[in-house]
Amino acid sequence: MQQGKTRRSNQERSDATRAAIIEAARALFVAKGYADTATPEIVAAVGLTRGALYHHFADKKALFRAVIDREAREVAALIEQSAGENLGPHEALLAGAAAYFDAMAVPGRVRLLLLDGPAVLGVTEMALIDAAHGRRTLEEGLTAAMAPHRLEEKAVKAMAFLLSAAFDRAALEIDAGAARADYAYAIDRLIDRLIAP
């Protein structure tokens, strides 16, 4: 087994370059947006050629999807982690909201998940992506908190959608420079009012 330079298995190589491409792509997508980021730029940042990119990803959109998917997964992980302590339904919702804002404070996330994502992949696919990951948490939380209201399931579901839209808008505004405290307060008040008896 010769060594010296870099003796790696194919699997390791593959994983490493895939990750490197995704990483570089994320940075550029964040800085310039999906449309204005060219594949030559991406691979140049990694020190590869476009051949490598198109070997690992079907096309530019597939690469974007990989970036989005990783991002959504991380957000979901942070939120679920916050729900770790067993709190009452109300406190759980508030904690989830705070965790969401924390997660979305990571630079670039707002643009990726709330702007370019829906436009490039479509709402349907984006809904699938974060339905699989994040939104179930909110829906379950709201269902628990609103149980006393005895609403139809689909009504609660709709309310959860609307609430998550409010979360997203708040994240967007905070990202655009608004004070987090203002929106955190508004969100908390919104939740309070929604689940109050």
Added chain:
Amino acid sequence: MQQGKTRRSNQERSDATRAAIIEAARALFVAKGYADTATPEIVAAVGLTRGALYHHFADKKALFRAVIDREAREVAALIEQSAGENLGPHEALLAGAAAYFDAMAVPGRVRLLLLDGPAVLGVTEMALIDAAHGRRTLEEGLTAAMAPHRLEEKAVKAMAFLLSAAFDRAALEIDAGAARADYAYAIDRLIDRLIAP
């Protein structure tokens, strides 16, 4: 003054082709999205060449902006029109919500104003566009309806943002096939709870 064919002033010609280009562009942007719509397609639909397009618009994005601007103006007009009757603050909000859903039911509007618009022009510019037109109505309505709550102005403003986000999400879901009744109910309930004493 010879006639027969088409004797038009330069101004008329200009306005007509501008409108025709915007119209054709709108149809294609709706059908295929901004990125997947090529300028050759657009002008072909009108029976012109790209020279005409680039004579009237600085670039493709400027044409898109013109489309968006017209669309936003129409939505705002419909909403303000609905606020015509002098109702109480609560009823005015509900009427405004219904008018918004009506306005956004026009095919393509959701995609233009809520998906491609923010992604292509950026949130900042989109915010300017419909702050100039539509959102002031909602903000004033909510301010009036929540006056008894004696909130700070910035808190009300934040709530208005969140509420408009809920409107947008509802329009998105309805556009994607959800039942309007479900979301109309959820929105009404949301408004009720927000402004209830």
Added chain:
DNA sequence: TTGCATACATACAGCCTGTATGTTAGTTAG
């Protein structure tokens, strides 16, 4: 009617995406 500006058309340069085809290194069968 002479001259300039406006409304377009045509032509061109550069870039980008996706695919097809090479080349090298790793993996596996005998």
Added chain:
DNA sequence: CTAACTAACATACAGGCTGTATGTATGCAA
């Protein structure tokens, strides 16, 4: 241990698109 195969890339190429530069004809103004 080596021959055959496959995976990981690099190189080369074909279309298509954007934006600009330039040409032409028509309206307009002096």
